[in-house]
Amino acid sequence: MRNIVLFGPPGAGKGTQSEKIIEKYGLTHLSTGDLFRKHLGEGTELGNLAKKYMNEGRLVPDEVVIGMVEEKIASTQDTKGFIFDGFPRTTAQAEALDDMLAKHGMKIDGMIALEVPEDVLKARIKERGKTSGRVDDQDDQKIQTRIKVYLDETLPVASYYQNQDKLTNINGVGAIDSIFGQISEVIDSY
Ligand code: AMP
Secondary structure, eight states, X not given: OOOEEEEOSXXXXXXXXHHHHHHHHOOEEEEHHHHHHHHHHHTOHHHHXXXXXXXXXXXXXXXXXXXXXXXXXXHOOSOSOEEEESOOOSHHHHHXXXXXXXXXXXXXXXXXXXXXXXXXXXXXXXXXHHXXXXXXXXXXXXXXXXXXXXXXXXXXXXXXXXXXXXXXXXXOOSOHHHHHHHHHHHHHTO
16 A cells, blocks of 8 residues: 655646656545545536636635545555645645544555646646647636745645655656656555
8 A cells, every 4th residue: 555645836747757656556546626626627616616716826715625636545446555736735734634544544645746837837738628628728818826835835745745755856848758667666665
């Protein structure tokens, strides 16, 4: 059993690398962004609640996110572990995750943080916006807000894991397979 947090700013490549990790290690993908987009598409109450935050590039309130993750963990059986993607995004979410996992006899083995400079992030998100259909990928102001929210509210989560000696930083600029090679080495060491 391995439980991993894949961390980084919007556009760092978390989704791309998550797919490769799932394929190699058979982990369960838990992307809160994907879960919210699914709710949005299905027009659920949760989706409608999250919509205004997502469209503005702001964080959905902690209790809403935490409740959704709790449900996903509780309803997942026979897993080799989770890859958390886009969660936790606040220290309160990180604390809640530790509590949730402990209830199920699990823990986070490590956080892998992808480091990418801001100009590269912006270019990648704009490029993705051409095909992703995501409102939050297309507008310069929204992209800027998401990066600011990351720096102000999400970056402290890296310190939370560093304080537990669980943080590994990886350069997220380069060939996808080369970055994945480095990620695999870290995962194999858990
Ligand atoms: P993402 O696909 O991870 O970039 O998430 C898209 C949007 O969903 C974010 O800009 C937030 O509005 C919302 N969201 C996703 N995950 C979280 C989270 N852990 N906490 C708060 N809001 C989130």
